[in-house]
Amino acid sequence: MFARIAKHLKIDFGNVSHTERLVSTAGGALVIFCVIVITRASLGPAGTLLIIPSMGASAVLLFAVPHGALSQPWNVFGGHIISALVGVTCAIAIPNEIIAASLAVGLAIGAMHYLRCIHPPGGATALAAVIGGDITHALGYQFVITPVLLNVLVMLGVAIAFNYLFPWRRYPEWLGEKPQPAAGNTRSVSQRTIEHADLVYALSQMDTIIPVSEHDLLQIYELATGQVSQRQLQPGQVKQGHYYSNGAFGPDWCIRQIVDTSPSKDTNRDRVVYKVVAGAEPRSSAMLTRTEFARWASYEVIRDDENWKRVDADKPSG
Template sequence: MKRFLHLMGWRANATSHLEKWLSAIGALCAIAVIYAVTHWLLPSEAALWVVASMGASAVLLFAVPHGALSQPWAVLGGQVLSALVGVTCQKLLPDHPFTPALAVGIAILVMHYARCIHPPGGATALAAVSGGPAIAALGFHYVLSPVLLNVVLILAVAVLFNGLFPWRRYPAPLARLPEAPRLPSGPAPEDLYHALRKMDSFIDVQFDDLLKILQLAQRHAQSQRLGLDDILLGACYSNAQSGNAWAVRQVIDDHPGKRTRQDQLIYKVVAGAGKGNTGSCRRQDLLNWAAHAVIAQGDGWVRVTPQDSASNALLRQLKGETPRP
């Protein structure tokens, strides 16, 4: 089941309940305005198509306000250019069975080259072709009203609503730009940019957001640094290295009641490079090697406090899952 959920894209969601509710309330306000204006300009049957397209835009603008697909040019260019493509295809190939597919395909191509990928644009292009007589009768007027008008309205609501909350400021450049992390052991901003280029795929994340995530992660890592008193009997420690250098060691014996730099302890490699081997070293040497304490969870390892790691080891021993040291 875990592998199936992973394949389906089921992931942990780190957003708070407040953030989820704000996303819903923001979209509610925006669509209320769009719905009113659209039904004032168009018959209800035609209006449903436009509202559906803008509803998809609302998900991006209010649930993912800092995403690359949600920025003003992506919304404006994606919607308007796609509307132009859809109307043009309908004019050139009216009522042809292939016209809807052609309109969506060309719309995606145009959005790529115009650097304004916005998924709801595909729905806007499709609506121009298969939206019925009311949409077809508008011709190129469809691009200006309702599409352009609705885009201006939804962007205005997004700027005003998201601007009320410091962490949701929209567009993304209005948010405070994070300072570039300067830890010598961590990747530089240029390395992140290189990694994005090597992926050769459209990633819905702003470069500044990546820097902020890296900065927060490194601050958290600094706050979790281990001390001599954190090297505990039974606890497991990871060196946090990448590739074949990664390993997890468990302390299986130490000097009772003594936690100095020079006292000796015995460890066992329980995962990664050298798994199954045992060794001995000074407490200070293990402290220098270890990045953080971990416990086994499923098929992997997660970071915890040394106390939690030691308690987990004791619990497993009591259950007979691991031998006592």
């Protein structure tokens, strides 16, 4: 019975360790301590109640979900600052507090959307600028600088320094990015089927909260692999005189041109001769079956001035 209720309520019994939970707890406590101290120094005790709610919400994202898209620096910085600007403007321009508050939150959401910095606590910052009372209204646009900007900088500084202390946590997210493996080693792996148990294991090894459900992750994987299979070059698309790329990066990138063919209904005898015109092993040549070449190639390319341009799969390449 409880399991059924938990399923409907989307209660996540994930594999996040106790260590990770304690680290999140400590980080959130530390950053709010710093924010309160700085806010009290700039606005006095009464001003503390004004901004702490939205910063507390940001602390949850920064320390409980540091790898989440909504927790990244531009989202935090832009989300709060832009929302504060919108909120102050609405408070000044619109006499009716109810309308001003409603528009402040709505316009802040729209602005964050267009500026690619969605950060949910920003909505609370916009709202605080309108309903914060006389202290906030007296500040005017100074509210954007003190306390909002000051608090945001403290939040980001503490988040970067604190999360860096723990090897499995990296903030901003790009600090934890790993170089892509060579293209030649990825295709066979991508063709394997990922099962639910594999996904659960991978999530447990990451030991962090990922704001995407297992179902959504599996769906993303299925859509991505489906896209790969759709764009997979077919042997019949390999034509004499055309150029093809393996789609790799760095030193493994390569462009080959088909210089000759030996057509045959037997796939083992249907061969092509290619030469390397750019990238790895320049000016070399070899012979492969058409099927082997199609397996190597990711897509067809054409020469565009000094660059190689991918040919649109939906358009004839001529």
